[in-house]
Amino acid sequence: MSAATDTQTKICHGCMASLPIGARECPYCGQRQLTRFEVGVERVMQKVFSRHAAASRALFFLMVVYFLVITVDIVMHPDYGLVDALLEPPGDLVYRWGAHLRGDLVWWRLITANFVHFGVLHIAFNAYALRYVSPYVERAYGSALTFSSFLVLGTGSMLCSNVFGDVGLVAGASGGLMGFIGLAAASAHRENTALSREVRNSMLRWAGLTMILGILVSMSGTVGVDNIAHASGFVLGVGFGYLLPTQTATGFSQLWMIRGSRILCALLVGVLLASFVFMMGASVSSKHQNACISDLKLKSWGKAEIACAMAYRADKSQMISYHNYILVSIINGQVERARGLCVEGRRRFRHAKRPLSFDEMCRSIDG
Ligand SMILES: [Zn+2]
Numbered sequence: 001m002s003a004a005t006d007t008q009t010k011i012c013h014g015c016m017a018s019l020p021i022g023a024r025e026c027p028y029c030g031q032r033q034l035t036r037f038e039v040g041v042e043r044v045m046q047k048v049f050s051r052h053a054a055a056s057r058a059l060f061f062l063m064v065v066y067f068l069v070i071t072v073d074i075v076m077h078p079d080y081g082l083v084d085a086l087l088e089p090p091g092d093l094v095y096r097w098g099a100h101l102r103g104d105l106v107w108w109r110l111i112t113a114n115f116v117h118f119g120v121l122h123i124a125f126n127a128y129a130l131r132y133v134s135p136y137v138e139r140a141y142g143s144a145l146t147f148s149s150f151l152v153l154g155t156g157s158m159l160c161s162n163v164f165g166d167v168g169l170v171a172g173a174s175g176g177l178m179g180f181i182g183l184a185a186a187s188a189h190r191e192n193t194a195l196s197r198e199v200r201n202s203m204l205r206w207a208g209l210t211m212i213l214g215i216l217v218s219m220s221g222t223v224g225v226d227n228i229a230h231a232s233g234f235v236l237g238v239g240f241g242y243l244l245p246t247q248t249a250t251g252f253s254q255l256w257m258i259r260g261s262r263i264l265c266a267l268l269v270g271v272l273l274a275s276f277v278f279m280m281g282a283s284v285s286s287k288h289q290n291a292c293i294s295d296l297k298l299k300s301w302g303k304a305e306i307a308c309a310m311a312y313r314a315d316k317s318q319m320i321s322y323h324n325y326i327l328v329s330i331i332n333g334q335v336e337r338a339r340g341l342c343v344e345g346r347r348r349f350r351h352a353k354r355p356l357s358f359d360e361m362c363r364s365i366d367g
Contacts, residue, residue, distance in 0.1 A: 010039045014253050032255045038262075055146035056134035060127060063173060066115045067123050070097045086120040091169050094118065096286055098279040099171035102162050106317070108275035110162065114154035116171035126173040133180045133206075136199060140187035140246045144265035149240060151268045153179025157233035165228045175229035179237035181207045186241020207234050278317075285315030292324050304328045312341075319349060323358040335365055342366075 009018050014031030021036050034042070049057055074085035074093050084090060095101065098112025117123035138146045150173075157175025185203035188196040211234075214225040245257045252258045288311035295304035305328045312325040322345035329338040342362035349356055356362075 010034065013251060013255070013258060016250060031253075034255070034258065038259075049143075053135060053138055054143040055138055055150070056130065058147060059134065059150055059173075060130060062115055063117070063123060063127060063130070066097075067117055070094070070116065073097070089119055094171060095169060096283045098276070099169050100158060100162060101167070101169055102165045103167045105162055108278040110155045110158040111151065111272060111275040112279045113158055113171045114151070114173050114176050117173070118171060122172055126177055129177045130173065130180075133177065133184055133203070136184035136187070136203075137180050140191075141183065141244055142247050142252060142261055144261035145244055148261070148265045148268050149179065149183060149237075149244070150176045151272060153183075153233055153236050153240065156236045157229040160232035161226050161229040165226070168224060170226055170229065172226070172229075175226065175233035178207065178210065178230045178233035179240070181210075182234045182237020182239075183241040183244075186238050187246055190242070190246060282315045282318070285311045285318065285321060287311075288314060289318075289320060289324065292328070296324065296328065301328065301332055305332055305334075316348065319345075319352070319357050322348075323361075326358050326361055330361060330365060338362075338365055 008021050010021050010023070010033070011017070012019050012026040012029060012031060012033065014026055015029040017026060017028045019026060019033065021039060023033050025032055045054065070089065070093070071082075071085040073096075074080050074089055075082050077090075077093065080090055080093070091099075094116060097116055098109055099116045100106060100109035100113040117126065134146065137149065141149065154173065154176025157179065158170065161170055161175065181203050185200050185207070188200035188203065211227065211230060214227045214230055217223055218225045218227060245252065245254075247253075247257070252261070288307050292304055292307035292311050295301075295307055308325045308328045312321040315321055322341055326338045326341045326345070329335070329341065338361075342358065342365070345358055346356065346362070
């Protein structure tokens with residue numbers, strides 16, 4: 001088939017017949033067809049990611065590139081070097097790049113934390129797990145659902161860890177990967193052949209071993225292992241594995257499965273990008289916040305006002321942004337602005353469970 005005719009035809013997902021690109025329904029099997037636009041998007045994606053294991057490749061790429069970015073940031077920090085970055089990355093910098101703090105629920109951190117790793121051993125372990133398990137998941141559920149599942153399962157496991165775990169800094173892909181092991185086990189169980197039962201059993205053994213080792217390592221107290229994220233990721237994965245539609249060797253045969261999985265994936269990629277934008281905002285803000293605090297300590301009120309304003313503008317979701325900007329505004333005689341910030345801050349944090357740190361200052365200037 002020449003390239004010219006290739007752009008004019010598409011393959012029916014129901015019966016694999018070659019159809020004109022604009023065909024709405026297959027004359028052979030009656031299945032409704034993807035539109036010309038959808039086929040075009042699919043072909044672009046295949047060019048970008050290659051036909052096979054697109055989700056696994058994308059996840060691997062994200063994990064590794066993000067690790068390199070964080071490593072460079074740590075190495076460039078005056079107090080830290082390459083050894084810190086690879087073996088024990090400093091908590092404040094890992095937090096800056098989107099790790100999440102248990103007990104402090106910030107929605108976008110539950111997403112970004114899946115791509116943050118504590119050093120080279122941590123990422124090597126998870127990359128190996130990804131390499132081993134994701135082909136099973138992708139074969140059963142297709143690339144779009146595989147990528148979507150990682151985000152949903154990883155985020156779900158982070159949420160469980162945040163709600164049920166003790167205070168601590170959490171990051172890593174292992175919750176989502178334990179979800180993948182659950183998905184692979186469930187799909188193999190559903191397939192129910194002699195070979196797939198072997199796959200299922202090996203997945204169950206793997207999950208069991210990971211849990212036992214994780215608990216032993218935690219008890220030894222040498223390295224923190226997030227056993228709650230592991231367990232909840234696996235349980236969620238098994239549940240999803242039963243609910244999600246599985247595909248055949250040629251992909252999904254029903255239009256709604258193809259469309260549904262792609263729309264879900266596109267939406268979740270949007271959420272993922274948004275969470276990284278929030279991460280950058282918080283990161284920029286914390287940089288200015290550090291400058292703001294040190295200028296306040298040095299009583300450089302003018303410089304402090306600029307830094308505190310920048311920190312406030314970059315991330316208004318933090319109480320400290322309001323606190324310091326109100327403080328420096330009062331010191332510099334900008335009472336009107338401080339009052340405005342008080343009104344805005346009180347409105348923004350009206351549902352906060354902890355007391356407003358800036359409330360006393362605000363009461364001192366209240367009309
Ligand atoms: Zn057909």
